[in-house]
Structures are given as C-alpha cells and as structure tokens.
Amino acid sequence: MVSKMQPGRDNIVLIGFMGAGKTSLGKAVSKSLGVSFLDTDDLIEQAEGKKISEIFAEKGEEHFRALETQTLRSLAERQGGFVLSVGGGLPLREENRPLLHEIGCVVYLKVGIDTLAQRLGDDTKRPLLHQGEGTLREKITRILAVREPLYLEAADVVVRNEHKTFRQAVDEITALAGGA
Secondary structure (H helix, E strand, O other): OOOOOOOOOOOEEEEOOOOOOOHHHHHHHHHHOOOEEEEEEHHHHHHOOOHHHHHHHHHOHHHHHHHHHHHHHHHOOOOOOEEEEEEOOOHHHOOOOHHHHHHEEEEEEEOOOHHHHHHOOOOOOOOOHHOOOOOHHHHHHHHHHHHHHHHHHHHEEEEEEOOOOHHHHHHHHHOOOOOO
C-alpha cells in the first residue's frame, strides 16, 4: 500500500497506559499505512544497550524519563511518515507533551482499569507494577489517576480500545491518517 502520510503532523503517535495496545495496534496501523513503526522503549534499549528494567534499576526513573525526552527530540526531526508508540509514562514530563504534537497526531488509547488489570495480570516486565503496596488493580488505579489527565491534555484524539475488535481499532486509527 502506498502511504498517504506525510512527515510531521501526519505521523501517528500512540499514547496510553501500559497494556492499552500501543505496540500491537501501532504495528498493525503502520503496516496498513505502509510506514515504519517505531517504539520509544525499543529505541532507548537499542541506544543504551540495556533493557528498560535494567535502566530503571541502575539509574532510576528520572534518568529513564530524560532518555525518553531525548528520543522524542530526535524523532521530531525525523523525515518520513511513521507510527510511534511511546512509553506509558512519557507524557508525564511537561516538556514531552508539546514534542508529541511536533511529531504527529497524538492518539490516546483509553482502556478501563478492569481491562488493564486483566491484560497486565501476568506481566513481569513493567517496573512500576512491581513497586509499592496493593493489588495490581490498586496500583493501576493509583498510577492512572495521575496519568489520565495528562494523557487527555496531550491527546488530539481519544480512541477507546476495548469493547471492539482489534481490526475495528486498527481501522479507526488508520482513518486518522486518511489511510482507511
């Protein structure tokens, strides 16, 4: 398929909580549009030669958040259409939210707490889910209470990613780039 996306605002940036479907939907949308799929976590792991969990353990969350900002800055200058999935905490930094808009159309994949708890129940790779007290659902609720207002602030579009098929979600996001 020939891409209808152009550099800049026609890129699609997927934000949302861990488990919202940013990576799986991002890959499918990029394939549908005929453009590259990029993931900030993957880019950071490649640049640092370490897993995200190792970066958190060795240098802390603040260092990791700085790496996210650095990655966004480089992507804002990248030519060619792409779909970008960003880490769930990336929109927390105030300076990142305008950078997201420089990169493309920001899509918040919104998913309810119960669905997130179900999707993340067996996950062992996410450092923030293994910190603090409480059940998985309580941790998600606590983290999402802080993040959701920032996701909404950063988003150009909100797409509910539950109670629809994977294909319906892909088609809804693809249509934002005029590729449906």
